Amino acid sequence: MNDKKLVSDLLTKSLEDLNNKTKDLSQLELVYQPKNGGWSIINCLEHMAVTEKFLLNAIRxxxxxxxxxxxxxxxxxxxSILIKIGDRANKVESSKEFCPSIDNKNRTHLDFLDEIESNRQETINEFNSTQVDLxxxxxPFAFWxxxxxxxxxxxxxxxMVRHTLQIESVLNEIKTN
Incomplete structure (x- = not known):
C-alpha cells in the first residue's frame, strides 16, 4: 500500500468508524462519566472537533x-506514530485548549459530529489537493x-482512532453496569 493511500484510507475509515459508533447513542450514553474519571462520549466528540481543526490549521x-x-x-x-497516537494504553493529558469547555455545554453530539465531518472533509481535501511534497x-510535535x-x-x-476506542471503552463500561 502506498503512503498516500494509507493516509486516505485512515482518514476515511476512522470517520466511518466514529459515525457508526456514535450516531445513534442515547443522551444517557453520551453523558455517562466513566468510573476512571475519563471523558464522557460527548466530551470525546468535542475534543476531536477542536483538535482536528487546530492540527489542520497548523499543517496549513x-x-x-x-x-x-x-x-x-x-x-x-x-x-511508531500510528501505534503511539492510537494506543489507548499510552495515557496523554490534553492541553487546556483541547479539553471540553463550558462554552459548548448546549451543543449536541450531532452538532459535534457535523463539525467533525466538516473538519474531516477539509482535512481530506487539503491532503488530496496540496501540491507541496508533504x-x-x-x-515540531509532541513525542517526536x-x-x-x-x-x-x-x-x-x-x-480519531484513539478516541473512537475510548468511546468503545465507555460504551463497554455502560453495558457492564
Whole structure:
C-alpha cells in the first residue's frame, strides 16, 4: 500500500468508524462519566472537533511558512506514530485548549459530529489537493522532535482512532453496569 493511500484510507475509515459508533447513542450514553474519571462520549466528540481543526490549521501554516527541506526523511517514524497516537494504553493529558469547555455545554453530539465531518472533509481535501511534497516539510510535535506533514495527517487519523476506542471503552463500561 502506498503512503498516500494509507493516509486516505485512515482518514476515511476512522470517520466511518466514529459515525457508526456514535450516531445513534442515547443522551444517557453520551453523558455517562466513566468510573476512571475519563471523558464522557460527548466530551470525546468535542475534543476531536477542536483538535482536528487546530492540527489542520497548523499543517496549513507550516505549508505556507516553512521552507522545503530536500534532505528530510522521517518516514521511518510512520509506524511508531500510528501505534503511539492510537494506543489507548499510552495515557496523554490534553492541553487546556483541547479539553471540553463550558462554552459548548448546549451543543449536541450531532452538532459535534457535523463539525467533525466538516473538519474531516477539509482535512481530506487539503491532503488530496496540496501540491507541496508533504515529506519535505516538518514541524515540531509532541513525542517526536519533529514530524513531516505527511505524518501530521497520520496523527489526525490516528487521533480519531484513539478516541473512537475510548468511546468503545465507555460504551463497554455502560453495558457492564
Amino acid at each position: 501554516e507550516t505549508i505556507k511558512a516553512r521552507s522545503v527541506m530536500p534532505n528530510l526523511n522521517l518516514s521511518k517514524n510512520d509506524a 515529506r519535505k516539510k516538518a514541524m 522532535d519533529k514530524v513531516d506533514l505527511h505524518q501530521m495527517f497520520l496523527v489526525i487519523g490516528s487521533h
